[in-house]
Amino acid sequence: MTATGTPRLAAQFAFLEEADRLKGVERANVLQDLSRPENSAEHSWHAALFAFVLAESAPQPVDALRAAAMLLLHDLVEIDAGDHPIHIPVDSEAVAHAEAAAAQRLFALLPEDLAQEMHALRAEFEAGQSTDAAYARQIDIIQPIFQVLMAQAPLPDHVEIARDNLLSGRAAPLAQSWPEAHDTALGLLNGAPLPDSDFARRLRFLSEADALKTVLRATPVLQGARPENSAEHSWHLALHALILHDLAAPGVARARIIAMLLLHDLVEIDAGDAPIHAAYDAAAQDAKEQAAAKRLFGLLPSAQGAEFLALWQEFEAAQTPDAIFAKSIDRVQPLFLNLASGGGSWREYNVTLAQLEQRVGGKVARGSEPLWAFARARVAPWFAQEAAS
Incomplete structure (x- = not known):
């Protein structure tokens, strides 16, 4: 372990x-x-998941989780610079300058x-020259298009934006690079x-994953304005793994931690969130989550589905060094959200420090x-x- x-x-x-704060930046x-x-x-979570899931369908071999790491980071600059929808003209030079300044400010905190x-x-x-970066940029381009087109009733104006993008916009080169x-x-x-193909099976899984954005958690976002949802929670955890890996035991693989955390809450699409401080039937919740894992990972090609199910089960069991560290990340992130929002779910469930420990x-x-x-030193x-008041 690094000192x-x-x-x-x-x-x-x-x-x-x-x-x-990225959780408060709206997109088109x-x-x-x-x-x-x-x-x-x-x-950012969904794009990273796309990179992880679609790697075996990529036009050339890639390090999927390295590309996913890029996508976890790629939009952080929007905290300062904002989002810029592709169908609205912008001053590209000014945007690039604002984003570079944002990156400088944000990474200087580290x-x-x-x-x-x-x-x-x-x-x-940003350069997009390496194989992994080129793949990550392809994912960033194609993910929003599939998000539009896989909806049950896509918005007509969004369909037209997707059409223009595919036929003459930045997605058009995919006709040659990723046909x-x-x-x-x-x-x-x-x-x-959808055709009968492994690529289509992966798309169905990724489309189903979109529902994780509607699963609300007990923990609020940092400023307490609303509940955090499980998709942005999964993004934030994967970012924690990227930044806090030096605290892990020797041999713990950062890429595997990120993979576990990208996947770990997908079962909540069917089973819902079970707040750690709430009273619930643990056996019943576990049964729902096991069934959800089998259904969701069963959408994938069989070998990949079995791999992801095993990875999720490893995380849940928390017996391997990788899973133990992933669990620690999953437990520590909500502490700081609750603290910053004046107590958050601790107030809701009347949590004591002894219970938290x-x-x-x-x-x-x-x-x-x-x-x-x-x-502990931060939250105690x-x-x-509270005890004194």
Whole structure:
């Protein structure tokens, strides 16, 4: 384990807490159920999931989770620079300048080594020259198009934007660079059913995954304005894994942690969220989640579905070093959201510090004792103040 004192952890969490603001950046895209606009954190999660899932259908071999890491980061600059829909003309030079300034401000919150790593990943993505970056950029282009076209009743103006994008916009080159993706999108655009192919099976799974954006959690977003949803939670956890990996035990694979956290809450599409501090039937919830995992991962090609199911089950069992650290990340992130929002779900469920230590502290410390020591030191004063009031 790398030596990590409190100043380093404080810097890492300053960045991760600032990143939470991406959940408030609205995009022009809407969810597949058309209920509301998508935000950039949800998009980043879904794009990273697309990269992970579609890698075996990619036009050339790629490091799927390295591309996913780029997509976890790629829209963070929108916290300062905003989103720029592809169908609205912009001053490209001004946007690039604003985004570069945003990246400089955001990554400067991190320790220097991590700042350099994140700058390099973002620069590689923006250049799009490496195989992994080119694939990540293809995903960033095609994911919103499939999000539109896989909806049960796509909005007509969004369909026309997708059409223009595929025929003459930035997605048009996919006809040569990734013909299966381009042809499948054109078929959907023209009313054809999905073909019987592994690519189509992966698309059905990814389309179903969109529903995770509608699953609400007990924990609020950082400023407490609304509940966090499970898709943006999954994005934030994967970003935590990218930034906090130096706290893991030797040999823990950052890419596998990110994979687990991208997938871990998909079962909530069927089973719903079960807040850790709420009273519920644990056996019944587990049965619902097991059934959900089998249904959802069963949408994929059989070998990939079995791989993802095994990865989800490994996370749930929390017996391997990778899963133990992934669980610690899953437990620590809500602490800081609750703290920043004046108590959040702790107030709702009348949680005490002793209960927090029992339900959360052990799991966090099992993955990283320094991480729990830092987190406990941050949250304990809030509980002391509550007890005194």
